[in-house]
Amino acid sequence: EAGVTQFPSHSVIEKGQTVTLRCDPISGHDNLYWYRRVMGKEIKFLLHFVKESKQDESGMPNNRFLAERTGGTYSTLKVQPAELEDSGVYFCASSQDGGAYVYGYTFGSGTRLTVV
Amino acid sequence: RKEVEQDPGPFNVPEGATVAFNCTYSNSASQSFFWYRQDCRKEPKLLMSVYSSGNEDGRFTAQLNRASQYISLLIRDSKLSDSATYLCVVKSAGTYKYIFGTGTRLKVLA
Numbered sequence: 045e046a047g048v049t050q051f052p053s054h055s056v057i058e059k060g061q062t063v064t065l066r067c068d069p070i071s072g073h074d075n076l077y078w079y080r081r082v083m084g085k086e087i088k089f090l091l092h093f094v095k096e097s098k099q100d101e102s103g104m105p106n107n108r109f110l111a112e113r114t115g116g117t118y119s120t121l122k123v124q125p126a127e128l129e130d131s132g133v134y135f136c137a138s139s140q141d142g143g144a145y146v147y148g149y150t151f152g153s154g155t156r157l158t159v160v
Numbered sequence: 161r162k163e164v165e166q167d168p169g170p171f172n173v174p175e176g177a178t179v180a181f182n183c184t185y186s187n188s189a190s191q192s193f194f195w196y197r198q199d200c201r202k203e204p205k206l207l208m209s210v211y212s213s214g215n216e217d218g219r220f221t222a223q224l225n226r227a228s229q230y231i232s233l234l235i236r237d238s239k240l241s242d243s244a245t246y247l248c249v250v251k252s253a254g255t256y257k258y259i260f261g262t263g264t265r266l267k268v269l270a
Binding site for chain 2 (some may be wrong): 076077079085086087088089092099100102103136139147148149150151152153154
């Protein structure tokens with residue numbers, strides 16, 4: 045079974061530019077999550093999709109961040125315009141219905157974003 | 161105060177040693193608890209879920225104390241390959257949202 049795939053693995057952009065991160069969850073997983081780890085801090089929740097619907101977006105830092113999951117398959121996270129404080133590692137994860145309660149998530153390997 | 165608190169370490173222990181990590185959480189309504197392992201520049205991977213009665217998986221034992229709101233992880237007979245960061249994770253009540261601790265670094269020395 046293929047795991048959670050994220051692309052790109054690394055991205056270096058200038059302040060003010062736009063970056064789009066992509067996540068392909070495990071096939072059949074309706075639940076998809078985005079998390080972020082900023083340098084020196086803990087991993088923090090950004091948002092949660094159930095199929096194509098945003099279930100919880102309470103962790104999105106501001107309106108420069110836009111997440112979509114058209115068709116309930118892969119998801120994108122766009123940052124526009126990027127600021128220096130957006131630098132960090134962005135993780136995507138997925139789980140089956142209810143799996144998060146006992147079996148946890150499966151994380152992707154992350155996208156390391158550097159804004160210069 | 162952070163919702164999930166861990167001692168960041170590092171814990172440097174010799175091979176074969178027993179080491180224990182604790183984690184405290186602030187939300188008494190939290191429902192699910194996990195230990196994840198994260199290697200340097202890699203993604204977190206589930207080590208074990210933590211059940212109310214405590215649970216064991218080989219050399220790893222997890223305990224939950226709801227009254228005191230803490231979770232523990234015990235590693236027996238440490239191996240070099242156990243060197244990693246161990247993340248305490250609490251699932252927020254009523255949602256699928258995970259709250260992570262900052263992680264505890266473990267280095268097992270030869």
